[in-house]
Amino acid sequence: MRDQTRSTLDKLSIDHIVKRFGPSVAVDDVSLSIPTGELVCLLGPSGCGKSTVLRMVAGFEMPSAGRIAIDGEDVGTLPPNRRPTGMVFQGHALWSHMTVAQNIAFGLKLRHLPRATVNQKVAEVLELVGLKGFEHRHPGQLSGGQQQRVAIARCVVLEPKILLMDEPFSALDAHLRVRLREEVRTIQRRLGLTTVFVTHDQEEALTLADRIVVMNAGRIEQIGTPDSIYGRPGTRFVAGFIGTMNMIETRVQGGAARLGPIAIAVDAPEGPVTLAVRPEDFSLVEVGSAGSVAGVVERIIDLGAFRMADIRIDAGLVLKAQIGKGRRIAVGDTLALRPEHLILFGADGTARPAAIPIAA
Amino acid sequence: MSAILRKMVHELPGALITLLLVGFIVLPIAGVFLWAFAEVWRYPSILPTQWGFRFWGMMLGRADVWEAFRTSLLLSVIVTGLSAIICLPAAYAFARLEFPGKSLLLLSFLTIQAFPKFGLYIAIATIFFSLGLVGTFTGVVVVQLVNTLLLMIWIPVGAFQNVDIRLEEAARDVGAGPIRTFVSVTLPQAGPAIAAALLLTFVGTFYETEGAFLIGAPNIRTMPVLMISLINNQIVVQYGAVLSVLLWVPSFIALLFARKILNARTIAGGVGA
Ligand SMILES: Nc1ncnc2c1ncn2[C@@H]1O[C@H](COP(=O)(O)OP(=O)(O)OP(=O)(O)O)[C@@H](O)[C@H]1O
Numbered sequence: 262m263r264d265q266t267r268s269t270l271d272k273l274s275i276d277h278i279v280k281r282f283g284p285s286v287a288v289d290d291v292s293l294s295i296p297t298g299e300l301v302c303l304l305g306p307s308g309c310g311k312s313t314v315l316r317m318v319a320g321f322e323m324p325s326a327g328r329i330a331i332d333g334e335d336v337g338t339l340p341p342n343r344r345p346t347g348m349v350f351q352g353h354a355l356w357s358h359m360t361v362a363q364n365i366a367f368g369l370k371l372r373h374l375p376r377a378t379v380n381q382k383v384a385e386v387l388e389l390v391g392l393k394g395f396e397h398r399h400p401g402q403l404s405g406g407q408q409q410r411v412a413i414a415r416c417v418v419l420e421p422k423i424l425l426m427d428e429p430f431s432a433l434d435a436h437l438r439v440r441l442r443e444e445v446r447t448i449q450r451r452l453g454l455t456t457v458f459v460t461h462d463q464e465e466a467l468t469l470a471d472r473i474v475v476m477n478a479g480r481i482e483q484i485g486t487p488d489s490i491y492g493r494p495g496t497r498f499v500a501g502f503i504g505t506m507n508m509i510e511t512r513v514q515g516g517a518a519r520l521g522p523i524a525i526a527v528d529a530p531e532g533p534v535t536l537a538v539r540p541e542d543f544s545l546v547e548v549g550s551a552g553s554v555a556g557v558v559e560r561i562i563d564l565g566a567f568r569m570a571d572i573r574i575d576a577g578l579v580l581k582a583q584i585g586k587g588r589r590i591a592v593g594d595t596l597a598l599r600p601e602h603l604i605l606f607g608a609d610g611t612a613r614p615a616a617i618p619i620a621a
Numbered sequence: 622m623s624a625i626l627r628k629m630v631h632e633l634p635g636a637l638i639t640l641l642l643v644g645f646i647v648l649p650i651a652g653v654f655l656w657a658f659a660e661v662w663r664y665p666s667i668l669p670t671q672w673g674f675r676f677w678g679m680m681l682g683r684a685d686v687w688e689a690f691r692t693s694l695l696l697s698v699i700v701t702g703l704s705a706i707i708c709l710p711a712a713y714a715f716a717r718l719e720f721p722g723k724s725l726l727l728l729s730f731l732t733i734q735a736f737p738k739f740g741l742y743i744a745i746a747t748i749f750f751s752l753g754l755v756g757t758f759t760g761v762v763v764v765q766l767v768n769t770l771l772l773m774i775w776i777p778v779g780a781f782q783n784v785d786i787r788l789e790e791a792a793r794d795v796g797a798g799p800i801r802t803f804v805s806v807t808l809p810q811a812g813p814a815i816a817a818a819l820l821l822t823f824v825g826t827f828y829e830t831e832g833a834f835l836i837g838a839p840n841i842r843t844m845p846v847l848m849i850s851l852i853n854n855q856i857v858v859q860y861g862a863v864l865s866v867l868l869w870v871p872s873f874i875a876l877l878f879a880r881k882i883l884n885a886r887t888i889a890g891g892v893g894a
Pocket residue numbers: 282286287305306307308309310311312313314461
């Protein structure tokens with residue numbers, strides 16, 4: 262599941278990095294290559310090492326092993342102030358004793374640019390993030406969203422080679438998060454910024470990313486486009502972590518796994534396996550049709566665009582199925598579900614080929 | 622009726638505190654002020670019977686008063702400056718770095734403070750004597766520096782620990798080196814507390830008597846030392862009162878200044894960070 266595509270065009274290449282904090286391993290052999298202009302999301306549960314990867318790229322942590330290169334040049338020994346990276350922190354980290362303009366100008370002044378150039382760049386970037394006229398406010402006098410915009414401006418104005426964002430919007434409410442996410446996407450595209458974005462919000466990752474890196478316990482589980490991560494999860498962990506997924510524990514016997522009356526031909530040794538089916542991958546069919554399982558509707562949740570039904574197949578198994586608006590259903594109805602697409606995970610947790618159900 | 626009662630209950634603590642403040646702080650201070658401008662004030666009268674600046678004239682006319690004032694000011698400025706240069710980086714290291722013996726070292730400053738001052742000064746005086754520092758300005762500066770250590774380490778350590786480390790990282794990230802980060806971000810962020818520590822150091826040094834007396838006498842005379850000798854020689858209440866008011870002026874100005882710094886910070890800083 263490792264990223265093998267590596268070319269000289271890569272803006273950022275992370276090569277087998279490891280980070281140990283004392284005896285514990287926070288990042289365990291992570292490799293990743295990002296071409297110019299790409300936005301990559303690091304996604305994973307809390308404590309899986311996302312921030313640590315980002316902080317190693319920024320220079321705040323030194324890898325215990327491995328190499329980090331930007332534009333092909335090893336940056337391993339450079340302190341953060343000498344790296345061409347820009348970081349947007351969780352909770353903005355603006356300097357409250359400086360005005361908005363001073364916050365943004367700080368990095369420019371360190372580069373000894375003439376005053377007129379500084380002022381012009383500050384004005385431009387404030388226009389870019391929609392905060393024209395806020396120059397002389399202090400961060401304490403801004404809303405949460407405005408503060409985060411200033412933090413982005415402070416970074417972007419320096420035209421970093423790599424933009425690093427560590428859960429920049431996690432402190433904001435859902436609406437604002439969606440809006441800022443779109444703004445970031447627009448700015449990132451317009452400036453062609455190579456970006457690594459850390460989040461534990463899968464929706465954020467799925468909507469923002471060109472590619473998603475799913476991490477778990479310090480390791481990379483899967484790298485892929487949002488489409489492939491969602492549609493073809495490579496491991497049991499990814500399947501369970503991204504989106505809603507029915508995870509059905511069953512066994513392989515005689516070359517086939519059973520889901521109720523359905524037999525699925527699999528290429529796996531005898532033993533326990535997990536079948537994974539998305540709620541939208543069930544179609545409603547006549548009770549008794551070939552390749553279907555029947556059950557009783559236990560609960561219906563209306564999600565606006567569609568409904569999610571919990572359907573009890575037997576004592577130990579409840580499946581979630583997405584039901585279109587057109588179909589009338591009620592609690593207590595008996596329905597038959599036919600899985601149109603499924604993924605099978607072997608005992609080691611990785612995906613294995615499985616044929617769509619053949620017979621009832 | 623009950624509303625009035627409630628109101629009284631609510632206002633009672635405030636009134637009590639005001640009364641206490643007046644009784645223990647305002648009245649004695651007012652007494653000192655009155656004495657400073659009194660020429661005749663005999664027992665049964667509540668206020669001086671004869672006002673005037675006679676004692677002021679006598680005090681301000683003395684060369685040794687001015688000399689002592691200059692000495693005290695110079696001493697306080699130098700000690701505060703040196704203390705800041707030595708203690709602030711040390712305090713930062715205490716706040717940010719983990720090293721063996723850290724808490725022990727921090728505690729040792731507390732131990733110095735807890736040690737009976739006079740005993741400590743005598744010990745220092747013996748050492749200084751062999752070094753030829755007794756009776757010199759340098760000697761007094763060093764003894765005062767020892768005095769400021771606790772304040773100038775403990776308060777700033779707390780202040781630095783309260784500065785969000787991400788603010789410093791953000792500065793490093795946009796290209797600032799460690800020193801630039803400390804000066805432009807950490808110090809201003811910890812500003813109010815540091816200003817308070819500097820001020821307390823200044824005022825504390827200005828008024829410190831025992832150390833200045835033991836190490837400085839007889840060549841170096843600070844204001845408080847001079848005041849003691851004046852009072853010892855002639856028991857005239859007005860001398861003490863006038864000198865007190867004189868001594869009060871610099872600390873009052875310093876405190877006003879501090880208030881301005883603190884206010885500006887709190888308003889400008891807001892809740893951001
Ligand atoms: N300075 C440190 N010292 C010791 N352990 C650390 C340090 N920083 C991180 N860790 C550990 O490394 C692991 C990964 O931490 P990291 O901050 O990268 O997680 P994360 O994926 O960003 O989680 P979250 O989503 O909660 O931010 C955690 O187990 C954490 O406890």
